[in-house]
Amino acid sequence: MSSEVYSYLYEKVLEEGALDIYTESIYMKKNRPSNKISILCNENDLEKFVELLLIETSTFGVRYHKYNRERLKRKFIKINTHYGDITVKLGYYKNKLIKATPEYEECKKIAKNKGIPLNQIFNIINCIINEEYKINLLT
Amino acid sequence: MSSEVYSYLYEKVLEEGALDIYTESIYMKKNRPSNKISILCNENDLEKFVELLLIETSTFGVRYHKYNRERLKRKFIKINTHYGDITVKLGYYKNKLIKATPEYEECKKIAKNKGIPLNQIFNIINCIINEEYKINLLT
Amino acid sequence: MSSEVYSYLYEKVLEEGALDIYTESIYMKKNRPSNKISILCNENDLEKFVELLLIETSTFGVRYHKYNRERLKRKFIKINTHYGDITVKLGYYKNKLIKATPEYEECKKIAKNKGIPLNQIFNIINCIINEEYKINLLT
Amino acid sequence: MSSEVYSYLYEKVLEEGALDIYTESIYMKKNRPSNKISILCNENDLEKFVELLLIETSTFGVRYHKYNRERLKRKFIKINTHYGDITVKLGYYKNKLIKATPEYEECKKIAKNKGIPLNQIFNIINCIINEEYKINLLT
Amino acid sequence: MSSEVYSYLYEKVLEEGALDIYTESIYMKKNRPSNKISILCNENDLEKFVELLLIETSTFGVRYHKYNRERLKRKFIKINTHYGDITVKLGYYKNKLIKATPEYEECKKIAKNKGIPLNQIFNIINCIINEEYKINLLT
Amino acid sequence: MSSEVYSYLYEKVLEEGALDIYTESIYMKKNRPSNKISILCNENDLEKFVELLLIETSTFGVRYHKYNRERLKRKFIKINTHYGDITVKLGYYKNKLIKATPEYEECKKIAKNKGIPLNQIFNIINCIINEEYKINLLT
Numbered sequence: 142m143s144s145e146v147y148s149y150l151y152e153k154v155l156e157e158g159a160l161d162i163y164t165e166s167i168y169m170k171k172n173r174p175s176n177k178i179s180i181l182c183n184e185n186d187l188e189k190f191v192e193l194l195l196i197e198t199s200t201f202g203v204r205y206h207k208y209n210r211e212r213l214k215r216k217f218i219k220i221n222t223h224y225g226d227i228t229v230k231l232g233y234y235k236n237k238l239i240k241a242t243p244e245y246e247e248c249k250k251i252a253k254n255k256g257i258p259l260n261q262i263f264n265i266i267n268c269i270i271n272e273e274y275k276i277n278l279l280t
Numbered sequence: 281m282s283s284e285v286y287s288y289l290y291e292k293v294l295e296e297g298a299l300d301i302y303t304e305s306i307y308m309k310k311n312r313p314s315n316k317i318s319i320l321c322n323e324n325d326l327e328k329f330v331e332l333l334l335i336e337t338s339t340f341g342v343r344y345h346k347y348n349r350e351r352l353k354r355k356f357i358k359i360n361t362h363y364g365d366i367t368v369k370l371g372y373y374k375n376k377l378i379k380a381t382p383e384y385e386e387c388k389k390i391a392k393n394k395g396i397p398l399n400q401i402f403n404i405i406n407c408i409i410n411e412e413y414k415i416n417l418l419t
Numbered sequence: 420m421s422s423e424v425y426s427y428l429y430e431k432v433l434e435e436g437a438l439d440i441y442t443e444s445i446y447m448k449k450n451r452p453s454n455k456i457s458i459l460c461n462e463n464d465l466e467k468f469v470e471l472l473l474i475e476t477s478t479f480g481v482r483y484h485k486y487n488r489e490r491l492k493r494k495f496i497k498i499n500t501h502y503g504d505i506t507v508k509l510g511y512y513k514n515k516l517i518k519a520t521p522e523y524e525e526c527k528k529i530a531k532n533k534g535i536p537l538n539q540i541f542n543i544i545n546c547i548i549n550e551e552y553k554i555n556l557l558t
Numbered sequence: 559m560s561s562e563v564y565s566y567l568y569e570k571v572l573e574e575g576a577l578d579i580y581t582e583s584i585y586m587k588k589n590r591p592s593n594k595i596s597i598l599c600n601e602n603d604l605e606k607f608v609e610l611l612l613i614e615t616s617t618f619g620v621r622y623h624k625y626n627r628e629r630l631k632r633k634f635i636k637i638n639t640h641y642g643d644i645t646v647k648l649g650y651y652k653n654k655l656i657k658a659t660p661e662y663e664e665c666k667k668i669a670k671n672k673g674i675p676l677n678q679i680f681n682i683i684n685c686i687i688n689e690e691y692k693i694n695l696l697t
Numbered sequence: 698m699s700s701e702v703y704s705y706l707y708e709k710v711l712e713e714g715a716l717d718i719y720t721e722s723i724y725m726k727k728n729r730p731s732n733k734i735s736i737l738c739n740e741n742d743l744e745k746f747v748e749l750l751l752i753e754t755s756t757f758g759v760r761y762h763k764y765n766r767e768r769l770k771r772k773f774i775k776i777n778t779h780y781g782d783i784t785v786k787l788g789y790y791k792n793k794l795i796k797a798t799p800e801y802e803e804c805k806k807i808a809k810n811k812g813i814p815l816n817q818i819f820n821i822i823n824c825i826i827n828e829e830y831k832i833n834l835l836t
Numbered sequence: 837m838s839s840e841v842y843s844y845l846y847e848k849v850l851e852e853g854a855l856d857i858y859t860e861s862i863y864m865k866k867n868r869p870s871n872k873i874s875i876l877c878n879e880n881d882l883e884k885f886v887e888l889l890l891i892e893t894s895t896f897g898v899r900y901h902k903y904n905r906e907r908l909k910r911k912f913i914k915i916n917t918h919y920g921d922i923t924v925k926l927g928y929y930k931n932k933l934i935k936a937t938p939e940y941e942e943c944k945k946i947a948k949n950k951g952i953p954l955n956q957i958f959n960i961i962n963c964i965i966n967e968e969y970k971i972n973l974l975t
Contacts, residue, residue: 444583
């Protein structure tokens with residue numbers, strides 16, 4: 142399968158409502174390097190994604206099974222920085238805030254507009270989050 | 281485990297009737313790069329392959345579980361090219377032809393005998409298939 | 420380094436004129452999985468990219484050296500299909516046409532608009548190319 | 559997630575009683591290279607390790623499911639070499655001895671103290687094992 | 698080569714004064730998954746490491762060549778946190794401070810003693826660094 | 837590029853006299869997983885292999901440069917086992933024997949004919965070698 146198909150597949154699969162998609166490099170018989178594509182989706186989307194993989198890729202077979210999943214509850218807030226407001230995803234485990242992640246696409250825009258390294262933007266926002274939420278984060 | 285054992289294992293596992301075998305590189309504790317071997321087999325061959333892995337590889341344990349699988353129905357035909365007849369595997373999804381793949385080993389022989397790049401042989405055969413089956417493939 | 424930085428880096432590096440960029444997963448001391456980033460650039464862009472990597476990534480050092488390179492001469496043509504005109508990149512080795520590749524982004528648009536698998540678009544265009552250029556391709 | 563966290567995680571997860579831990583490099587949407595962490599644990603430790611992954615890593619979700627496992631029965635013996643006693647792990651399948659592996663950490667100490675390549679220590683011990691247990695190993 | 702040898706090799710190579718060591722998974726002829734070991738060392742240590750690889754690993758040949766390298770100038774400082782003093786590595790590019798990284802082993806000890814996630818320790822220290830050095834880091 | 841081309845390429849490249857060939861999985865822009873092919877050859881074969889890669893694969897460019905190499909001197913001997921004679925490759929560094937490896941293909945034949953695990957054949961032969969050459973190997 143042409144490597145260009147993967148890029149197209151990632152986009153299409155996410156547009157169709159998959160929860161996640163990733164690839165792993167594998168090695169098959171007869172010295173064939175290949176890629177295993179994994180899609181995580183809701184159970185009622187299963188048939189749709191099996192069909193999509195059979196039609197869009199070179200495979201003749203798709204395997205699937207059911208996983209259990211433990212997810213953090215998510216909440217999206219805006220935090221105020223001197224670069225403007227930035228969306229932050231908060232993650233709660235057993236009703237306790239344990240994680241906060243700034244939205245990548247917004248940080249990227251700032252980095253590009255201001256000419257500041259992206260890592261630094263992440264760092265600054267993490268510090269603001271740390272300051273504002275520290276009671277929850279450290280308890 | 282010596283890397284030479286993998287080649288032997290691939291051959292042996294396929295001769296014993298496995299549906300597929302592949303490896304993935306993994307990283308274990310104590311900086312040990314290693315390989316995870318996955319075998320896909322019918323349920324009644326399970327014990328045979330568990331035993332084979334325990335005996336032939338350096339592992340002390342084998343994990344397994346059941347997968348569901350959706351496979352294209354397969355049909356093998358011969359198509360006529362000016363290099364001679366070539367076997368083509370057709371794949372049907374819900375009774376509709378959606379995929380056609382020439383047999384690698386036969387194409388390889390032609391490429392070697394005629395001194396033509398293998399990619400080009402694939403291309404030519406794909407065009408003949410496309411021409412002959414286009415009504416099904418594009419509907 | 421956050422995995423989100425890679426996506427940003429790929430874009431930035433290509434906008435700045437790199438010829439290519441790719442990553443490989445590597446394993447470092449103390450069980451640290453990491454990624455090696457490789458940039459291919461013209462010699463007079465070297466300092467710019469060394470600086471970019473030092474500033475944008477978490478590394479404290481960048482290695483570089485000179486490679487020789489053999490490249491196909493490239494020519495871009497339009498071919499006419501019943502989906503519209505599509506750009507095709509032709510590759511010449513010692514003045515002989517040996518390779519032809521349709522432009523991915525244009526094929527992707529067609530696949531999305533017409534609801535046809537991308538692999539099939541590639542296939543159809545390859546057949547047209549094969550038909551039109553076969554004298555060159557097979558000599 | 560910083561690559562330095564993996565090393566810490568490996569140690570912590572094994573101290574907490576996991577049976578195994580390994581990582582695989584994966585590729586996610588938006589050109590993000592990342593790592594999938596897999597932990598093998600007893601069923602009654604499940605909640606502990608799900609919590610550990612949610613708290614210690616950058617992930618917002620953990621997937622899990624039940625595997626069957628076939629393990630060799632293990633017995634540890636001491637074998638006598640002219641470098642001193644070395645522990646060897648024996649593996650039994652259906653009550654038959656099929657595998658013997660010297661303990662890595664003890665061999666490593668000898669290699670370092672005596673200035674002998676580690677591979678050679680392994681080799682010598684394997685030969686002693688082979689000699690002493692050959693009836694079982696070859697039947 | 699046994700995967701256990703890698704761990705030993707990493708330790709030995711670093712003790713002998715290598716600047717860095719890492720492995721990459723590669724795939725060789727005859728379906729053999731293997732690992733490429735790369736060592737970065739000063740030129741006058743070359744012979745020592747070539748010999749070490751030939752003696753300690755299963756390889757029959759070692760390739761090497763000269764790289765240029767651009768490195769940040771490094772300075773180590775202590776910063777004061779309410780967990781105690783922590784060493785921070787500062788990186789200067791053209792005499793400007795552009796990077797600061799806390800020492801992993803010290804953070805790990807704190808994380809273990811205080812029962813706080815390692816990621817959080819990193820975060821807090823980064824915020825202190827950010828606060829104290831911001832004039833340099835942002836100019 | 838179809839994964840089936842790799843197998844063909846490995847064979848062809850080795851038949852044409854390359855010293856080695858291997859692939860590594862890499863990740864390119866636009867979420868394209870791909871493979872980097874590396875060929876090790878003598879300098880006077882360079883043009884032949886550059887041409888082969890340009891013609892047989894989908895690439896539009898090939899990079900190359902010169903490596904230094906330190907190789908063990910090799911000698912092939914026959915050792916006598918109760919399974920018959922087996923070829924063993926000996927490796928000498930500075931005129932000292934430091935390595936001995938049985939030929940894989942011969943061991944594989946024995947393993948298949950006698951129904952003995954391949955790992956065990958390797959082990960037995962290593963012990964014979966160890967016994968016969970121990971003076972050299974351990975000095």
